[in-house]
Amino acid sequence: MRTPEKVSKPAIEKVKQAVIATGYIPNMLAGGLKSRRSMTVVGLVPIISVPQFLPTVRVMTETLDTSGYQLILGQTGYDHAREEKLISSLMGRRPDGVVVAGQVHSPKARELLKNLGVPVVETWDLSEHPIDMIVGFSHIKVGNAVAGFFLSRGWKNVALATGDDERAQQRRQGFMATFGHDVPTVTIPAPSNLASGRRALSEILEKEPGIEAIFCSSDGLAQGVLVEALARGLRVPQDLALCGFGDADFAAHLVPSLTTVHVDGAGIGRMAAELILSRCAGKEVPQKINDIGFRIVERESTALRSE
Incomplete structure (x- = not known):
């Protein structure tokens, strides 16, 4: 069974039938001791x-x-x-x-x-x-790129909805570095989800009701922001633009479809x-x-x- 290439095909078939008939299960622990x-x-x-x-x-x-x-x-x-x-x-x-x-x-x-x-x-x-x-x-470069994208669109009044994990915080750091100043940020415990996205938008709008665009640390978080925006009668992207991270399977199928950062x-x-x-x-x-x-x-x- 370890070296089937050294055995004829008829012999291999007989061994397989015997394995099935007896219910034999190889002892991987014993094999591991021998092979290390x-x-x-x-x-x-x-x-x-x-x-x-x-x-x-x-x-x-x-x-x-x-x-x-x-x-x-x-x-x-x-x-x-x-x-x-x-x-x-x-x-x-x-x-x-x-x-x-x-x-x-x-x-x-x-x-x-x-x-x-x-x-x-x-x-x-x-x-x-x-x-x-x-x-x-580089998560810092991701933040740099998204901030540059927002600036190229002419959006100055922007916000972040981000998880508290290290990688999400690096993206926030990169965003701030390129944007040139601090922006309203809501930080939530990781992992983020749809419900936390809804809460994040509520908190952002309480602080800055005129926000033009939001960068979210995950697509799940962005989906929650989108749901809350629509529930409030806000149009995306006409009233509020939105960018996620991760390019999850559902991102392209949301209405409207979600701009995001794709990683292979x-x-x-x-x-x-x-x-x-x-x-x-x-x-x-x-x-x-x-x-x-x-x-x-x-x-x-x-x-x-x-x-």
Whole structure:
């Protein structure tokens, strides 16, 4: 069963039939002790249900599976202490690799992963000093780009609706740097959702009723802002323009369709898995820091007033 290429096809079929008849299940723990491989890769995500991470997880699972590896997911919940506990727990299971959504900032967690002695890929972020390898993009540059887009539209009275996680705050930092001054901001606990988007718009309008455009830290948050705007009789984009982040599957199908920042989540998952597989095979990777970039997808929610 380990080396089917060395056995004839009729023999393989007989073995398969015997396996089915007896209900035989290979002991992977015993096999792992002999090969020193568990054939598992751990994936750590803040929240499994966050739409922007789903293509990454799906493609990473498929790519690893082609080489016989299985992905085990752990949920950190945007909590450094929980992240440290998860890593400590997983160390005893001896995974062959670790993929993390975002950067690992906790010194203790970084040290734990370094001591694990397996390939580690941080994703959905960018750093000059990754633990091992990284695949992602600059969140500060995302904020720069969206602010530049708003300014090109002539919108000066703008606001932010943002999560309190580190990546969302980096996008806010980039937005402020390009815009040149502080703007009204509502910060909500991550993960954001439709309900928190509705609350965010209510708070923004209480402070600044004449807001022209809002940048949201996720498409789910932007969807909530859109629902609340329509409930208040505001027209999007005529009265209020709106931009999200993540390009979730539903973004193009909202009415009006949502302008957002597209990131190749599937490409992140594929590259992360390939980096892990290359290192597991004893190969050197061409580069450890991989910037996949991003792009603003313009849709109806930011159309010019005259359109």
